Amino acid sequence: MNSLASKPAALSLLAAALLSAGAAAAADPVHTDAATAQKLEQQIEQMAQQLEAMKAELQQLKAQNEALAAQQRQQAAQVQQQAVQAQQQAAQVEQAVAQVQAQPQRGGISPDLSLWGYGEIYYTHPVHVPALTQADLARAVFGIGYRFDDRTVFNSEFEVEHAVSSASDKGEFEVEQFYVDHQLASWAAVRGGLFLMPFGLLNEHHEPTSYFGVQRNFVETLVIPSTWREGGFAFHGDTEAGIGWDFGLTTGVNLANWDPNPENPLYRTALDLENSGAAPLQATHQELSLANAQHLSQYVSLSYKGIPGLLAGAAVFTGNAATPTSPPHLPDQRVTLWEAHARWTPGAADLSAVYARGGITNSAAYNLANAGGSNPMPSKFWGYYLQGAYTVWRHHGYRLAPFVRWERYDMGAGYAGIAPGFGPVPMGLAADGQPWPQPHDRVWTYGTNFYLNPHVVVKADYQSFQTNSDFTRFDFGLGLNF
Amino acid sequence: MGTMTGDFGRAARRRVPALVLCLAAGCSGGGGNGSGGLAHGLSPAALLGEKIFSDTALSVSGRQSCASCHVAQFAFVADPTAAGPDRGAPVPLGGPGMDLPGFRNTPSLTYLSYAPDFYFDADGNPNGGFFRDGRAASLAEQAALPFVTAFEMANTDAAAVVGRLRGRPYLQDFVSLYGAAVLDDPDTALRRIGAALAAFESESAVFRPFSSKFDGWRNGQAQLSAQELRGLALFNDPAKGNCAACHPSNSADGVTPPLFTDFSYDNLGVPRNAAIPANDDARAPAYTPTDSADGVHAYYDLGICGPFRADGGLNTAGICGQFKVPSLRNVALTAPYFHNGRFATLQEAIGFYVRRDTNPEQWYPVAADGSVTKFDDLPAAYGGQFVVKAGVVGSDAGYLGNVNTGEIPYDRHIGDQPALTPAEIDDVVAFLCTLTDGYDPANPSALRLPAQCQAAGAVSGPFAN
Numbered sequence: 007m008n009s010l011a012s013k014p015a016a017l018s019l020l021a022a023a024l025l026s027a028g029a030a031a032a033a034d035p036v037h038t039d040a041a042t043a044q045k046l047e048q049q050i051e052q053m054a055q056q057l058e059a060m061k062a063e064l065q066q067l068k069a070q071n072e073a074l075a076a077q078q079r080q081q082a083a084q085v086q087q088q089a090v091q092a093q094q095q096a097a098q099v100e101q102a103v104a105q106v107q108a109q110p111q112r113g114g115i116s117p118d119l120s121l122w123g124y125g126e127i128y129y130t131h132p133v134h135v136p137a138l139t140q141a142d143l144a145r146a147v148f149g150i151g152y153r154f155d156d157r158t159v160f161n162s163e164f165e166v167e168h169a170v171s172s173a174s175d176k177g178e179f180e181v182e183q184f185y186v187d188h189q190l191a192s193w194a195a196v197r198g199g200l201f202l203m204p205f206g207l208l209n210e211h212h213e214p215t216s217y218f219g220v221q222r223n224f225v226e227t228l229v230i231p232s233t234w235r236e237g238g239f240a241f242h243g244d245t246e247a248g249i250g251w252d253f254g255l256t257t258g259v260n261l262a263n264w265d266p267n268p269e270n271p272l273y274r275t276a277l278d279l280e281n282s283g284a285a286p287l288q289a290t291h292q293e294l295s296l297a298n299a300q301h302l303s304q305y306v307s308l309s310y311k312g313i314p315g316l317l318a319g320a321a322v323f324t325g326n327a328a329t330p331t332s333p334p335h336l337p338d339q340r341v342t343l344w345e346a347h348a349r350w351t352p353g354a355a356d357l358s359a360v361y362a363r364g365g366i367t368n369s370a371a372y373n374l375a376n377a378g379g380s381n382p383m384p385s386k387f388w389g390y391y392l393q394g395a396y397t398v399w400r401h402h403g404y405r406l407a408p409f410v411r412w413e414r415y416d417m418g419a420g421y422a423g424i425a426p427g428f429g430p431v432p433m434g435l436a437a438d439g440q441p442w443p444q445p446h447d448r449v450w451t452y453g454t455n456f457y458l459n460p461h462v463v464v465k466a467d468y469q470s471f472q473t474n475s476d477f478t479r480f481d482f483g484l485g486l487n488f
Numbered sequence: 489m490g491t492m493t494g495d496f497g498r499a500a501r502r503r504v505p506a507l508v509l510c511l512a513a514g515c516s517g518g519g520g521n522g523s524g525g526l527a528h529g530l531s532p533a534a535l536l537g538e539k540i541f542s543d544t545a546l547s548v549s550g551r552q553s554c555a556s557c558h559v560a561q562f563a564f565v566a567d568p569t570a571a572g573p574d575r576g577a578p579v580p581l582g583g584p585g586m587d588l589p590g591f592r593n594t595p596s597l598t599y600l601s602y603a604p605d606f607y608f609d610a611d612g613n614p615n616g617g618f619f620r621d622g623r624a625a626s627l628a629e630q631a632a633l634p635f636v637t638a639f640e641m642a643n644t645d646a647a648a649v650v651g652r653l654r655g656r657p658y659l660q661d662f663v664s665l666y667g668a669a670v671l672d673d674p675d676t677a678l679r680r681i682g683a684a685l686a687a688f689e690s691e692s693a694v695f696r697p698f699s700s701k702f703d704g705w706r707n708g709q710a711q712l713s714a715q716e717l718r719g720l721a722l723f724n725d726p727a728k729g730n731c732a733a734c735h736p737s738n739s740a741d742g743v744t745p746p747l748f749t750d751f752s753y754d755n756l757g758v759p760r761n762a763a764i765p766a767n768d769d770a771r772a773p774a775y776t777p778t779d780s781a782d783g784v785h786a787y788y789d790l791g792i793c794g795p796f797r798a799d800g801g802l803n804t805a806g807i808c809g810q811f812k813v814p815s816l817r818n819v820a821l822t823a824p825y826f827h828n829g830r831f832a833t834l835q836e837a838i839g840f841y842v843r844r845d846t847n848p849e850q851w852y853p854v855a856a857d858g859s860v861t862k863f864d865d866l867p868a869a870y871g872g873q874f875v876v877k878a879g880v881v882g883s884d885a886g887y888l889g890n891v892n893t894g895e896i897p898y899d900r901h902i903g904d905q906p907a908l909t910p911a912e913i914d915d916v917v918a919f920l921c922t923l924t925d926g927y928d929p930a931n932p933s934a935l936r937l938p939a940q941c942q943a944a945g946a947v948s949g950p951f952a953n
Binding site: 173174262266267268269270330331332333334335374375376377378379380425426427428432433434435436437442 | 717721895
């Protein structure tokens with residue numbers, strides 16, 4: 007390469023010398039004649055042509071040289087990749103060998119089987135009513151999945167709520183998901199069984215590492231029930247343009263589960279509120295537990311993920327409900343819920359918003375039959391929140407992300423059939439001497455998620471309630487997901 | 489057949505399937521009507537029970553049957569207008585000479601068959617059962633006992649009852665159903681009498697007509713007046729009357745119309761009723777049990793823990809003084825009210841509920857110094873004889889006895905406002921009057937409501953005098 011590189015410089019010097027000599031001769035009028043001048047011009051012309059030829063040859067050589075270098079780099083990369091692959095294969099073989107060695111003599115876990123889990127523990131301290139401070143292993147969930155083939159998978163989740171599940175305890179053991187999903191094409195799949203409803207930001211991603219705040223937000227607990235699942239089947243998929251679609255036919259709501267007149271308030275703290283099942287769809291969704299399937303409901307959900315960092319979506323659910331049987335001859339009642347949501351994660355920021363609204367038709371006759379009851383059936387309910395979080399510190403897998411959330415909810419935005427002179431909430435005091443809680447509120451939440459790693463999060467927050475001010479609380483929590 | 493007695497309490501809940509089975513099987517046990525099947529919708533046992541129900545010849549006096557104290561026209565309580573020495577009395581007379589007073593106000597038999605057999609729930613609270621203290625586990629067991637109660641039909645024992653049964657025209661019906669041999673086993677024969685009566689009370693629609701204006705309203709065939717609807721709302725509102733907490737106005741199972749009782753027990757601290765002879769220590773009948781040495785009274789009616797319940801295991805102090813929550817259906821017809829018939833009208837009874845604690849001087853004995861002895865029909869050991877000062881705020885603080893002072897509307901204290909105003913009490917009475925059976929949506933004015941409904945301003949129809 008060095009000889010080639012020096013060649014153009016040498017030619018240039020030679021040409022310069024010849025040109026200088028010619029010019030000097032031409033400058034002497036005594037010795038100059040036309041023939042000499044012409045000869046010199048020809049020589050110069052020839053030398054110029056030779057110089058151009060040498061330049062072209064040099065360009066060709068340079069191009070060849072670059073192509074060769076690129077080829078060498080590519081070959082080197084391939085060699086390196088092959089080496090990595092060989093290492094990975096070796097590691098896989100080692101892992102497989104280790105797995106085989108670790109397996110018991112009989113049976114064994116299939117590579118098609120997957121296990122996962124998540125859970126969370128709360129400490130919640132109502133600052134104005136410290137006597138109602140509680141700590142709770144809110145949920146421990148274990149998932150089992152199985153891949154039958156490249157197109158067909160089974161997923162299930164089993165949940166213990168409130169640590170102890172027995173006849174005399176408040177805890178529950180429940181099946182949260184149990185479905186088979188079959189891929190029909192790269193853009194479409196069909197799902198059947200008990201599955202999560204694709205509503206809002208939280209319902210399908212309800213692991214504690216996925217949301218900000220110790221407890222789930224109120225909009226996606228009291229308006230959109232949490233964790234909301236129905237039995238049925240659905241078609242879903244994603245297009246190349248980033249549009250997700252999902253629609254299905256499922257079990258619906260059983261309004262016979264409504265309690266029109268509890269003697270005492272169903273909740274006295276924010277934690278009670280979340281756990282009491284007082285909210286319209288919380289109280290009446292059936293979780294595929296001997297569900298009344300006289301009427302089926304429909305839903306459709308669309309989302310857009312085409313721009314990195316942006317998620318936007320909306321969904322609607324509607325269907326005739328199973329109506330209460332007392333009083334008799336109640337009219338058909340339809341339950342509808344719709345929502346819109348968006349999340350934007352530019353850089354270290356995480357901004358999200360959800361709006362949800364629902365309704366129950368023809369509730370007047372039921373409410374009138376239970377005139378004066380403490381818990382009439384609402385005809386409208388809604389809520390929304392705006393939330394901003396920012397990762398302020400990240401180091402060796404640790405991550406600190408404070409957040410703030412503003413939300414409003416109203417579980418009883420409208421009622422029909424309330425007896426004249428009475429309200430939807432008892433106007434007197436309850437037996438504990440306190441006013442009855444209102445079914446609506448405005449809540450500020452300030453807090454932080456601190457991730458030890460992407461799978462383990464410690465959380466703390468402070469929630470300020472503007473209407474039910476006794477609900478104002480400090481929370482501390484631990485969550486994990488694997 | 490040996491299990492029939494014990495099963496009859498549950499028979500009500502199995503009524504329809506039982507009838508279907510009976511139809512399918514032809515009920516070949518034979519019946520007095522000779523058809524071997526159902527007549528008038530009643531099984532042979534129920535038909536036999538119907539005859540026994542109104543047969544005075546099974547009593548020693550020859551003048552008393554079930555129907556004597558349980559008159560159909562008055563929702564199966566005593567006829568308050570009937571002539572006799574016990575007219576208007578809180579307890580009926582009975583016994584061989586029909587001159588022995590009982591201890592408790594006659595309960596209505598309507599809708600009684602829906603009560604579950606007696607049991608304690610998971611929290612240890614009593615539920616269901618029959619008699620006001622639940623001492624009869626089943627309706628059949630209850631129905632047999634008045635035959636051998638000294639101050640009622642007064643037979644000395646089951647053999648005496650069977651002796652009278654042998655002379656009755658329906659003996660053959662009895663034998664056809666239960667066999668002749670049972671007559672030689674008087675205790676079993678008496679249980680069979682109880683079973684037949686329970687079948688009658690369970691099967692006959694007269695005991696469960698569900699034909700009130702309230703039922704018509706629930707079925708969309710009648711309209712409640714504004715006052716009646718207001719009364720229902722006050723009845724339901726847990727911050728006002730809170731009546732529905734023990735007397736639910738909604739169906740318990742989504743099928744059976746509301747029964748207005750949850751079959752629980754409660755201690756209301758109802759004032760002692762001096763009109764009951766047993767409550768007069770100086771003139772109490774000789775057969776009055778003595779269950780107290782507190783120096784105040786020798787006899788207290790403690791309901792579920794005595795003195796008429798024999799099972800001493802129930803004498804857990806916390807429930808002493810509790811009585812069964814009755815259905816409020818037809819309550820406008822069943823005066824006087826409470827186990828001891830202390831109150832003559834619904835207005836008084838509801839007034840007691842809401843002003844018992846705000847104005848105890850209106851209900852309990854007041855001494856010359858202004859002190860009031862609340863819960864005067866309960867020994868001090870169970871929270872009775874609780875002395876407060878009328879109108880003195882704070883003098884009733886710290887009560888820890890058995891009487892229910894935690895639930896609305898009787899969670900108040902002296903100086904508090906009653907849960908209901910007098911006008912609101914009238915509204916509730918007007919609503920309770922809509923629970924009177926016999927309402928015909930096509931002819932609403934045909935139902936004659938008792939005078940107390942008129943007094944409350946109820947407008948359901950013309951009023952009886």
